[in-house]
Structures are given as structure tokens and as C-alpha cells.
Amino acid sequence: MTNRKCLRIAVAAVRDEKGRLLLVRKHGSDIFIQPGGKIEPGEAPEAALARELAEELSVAPQPGTLHSLGVFTAPAANEPDTDVIAHLFAVHLAGTPRAAAEIAELSWLPLHEADRWPLASLIRDKVLPLLAKTIPAQDLGIVR
Numbered sequence: 146m147t148n149r150k151c152l153r154i155a156v157a158a159v160r161d162e163k164g165r166l167l168l169v170r171k172h173g174s175d176i177f178i179q180p181g182g183k184i185e186p187g188e189a190p191e192a193a194l195a196r197e198l199a200e201e202l203s204v205a206p207q208p209g210t211l212h213s214l215g216v217f218t219a220p221a222a223n224e225p226d227t228d229v230i231a232h233l234f235a236v237h238l239a240g241t242p243r244a245a246a247e248i249a250e251l252s253w254l255p256l257h258e259a260d261r262w263p264l265a266s267l268i269r270d271k272v273l274p275l276l277a278k279t280i281p282a283q284d285l286g287i288v289r
Contacts, residue, residue: 156181
């Protein structure tokens with residue numbers, strides 16, 4: 146039996162007007178992940194997501210648009226022997242996202258091309274199936 150660590154994170158599901166999903170890639174990694182990050186001790190997931198969006202993408206959630214899509218567990222993309230417990234939120238962004246802090250790149254994933262992208266397990270195994278089944282594009286955060 147291995148001793149895997151667990152990280153609590155808050156991440157955003159943001160789609161543009163074409164239905165593409167916003168993803169980011171950290172410096173030193175080839176894997177695309179969702180925008181967001183670690184929840185600090187005593188911090189609410191919603192507050193953590195707002196903080197991470199400001200730090201990493203220089204944007205904020207539009208007031209009243211943050212909606213929980215659930216909590217999911219998956220292997221961490223960039224930390225060995227670690228699982229993430231991810232609080233997933235649909236959110237509309239105020240402003241245009243741009244890569245900052247540890248983010249090397251942001252990209253918009255056309256969902257029909259997901260099998261060709263190096264994606265975190267959380268996205269491939271949990272988020273994409275959820276989006277395909279239950280979440281109409283108009284209910285996700287749209288960036289215009």
C-alpha cells in the first residue's frame with residue numbers, strides 16, 4: 146500500500162463562445178490543467194478559486210456567477226504520489242485571462258480534440274464526461 150498525499154484544490158470550468166474549455170499549463174510541465182489551485186487551510190473553495198484566478202490569470206469571477214459542479218478526486222497532474230480533491234466550479238470571468246505567475250500558457254480546448262491533448266486525469270476522466278452529459282455550454286462560464 147502506498148502513502149499518497151491529498152491536495153484540496155478549487156478549479157474553474159470556463160468555456161468561450163465556441164464551447165472550448167479554458168486550460169492552463171504550468172512552467173516546467175507538458176500537462177494541461179484547469180485554472181485554479183490549492184485551497185489554503187481555513188480558506189473556502191470559492192475564495193481559493195477567486196484568489197488563484199487573480200494570481201494566475203489576472204481575472205476575477207463575475208459576481209454571482211460561481212456555481213459548484215461537484216467535488217472530484219483524481220491523481221495530481223504535476224505532483225507524484227498525490228491525489229487532488231477538486232472542487233469544480235462553473236464561472237463567468239470578468240476580464241480577459243492572460244498567463245501570469247507559474248502559468249506558462251493558456252489555451253482553449255475544442256472538446257472534440259481532447260484525445261489529442263496532454264490532459265490531467267481530472268479533466269480527461271471526470272470533467273469532460275461531466276460536461277458532455279450534464280452541463281449545457283450556456284450554463285458554464287462564458288468568456289466573450
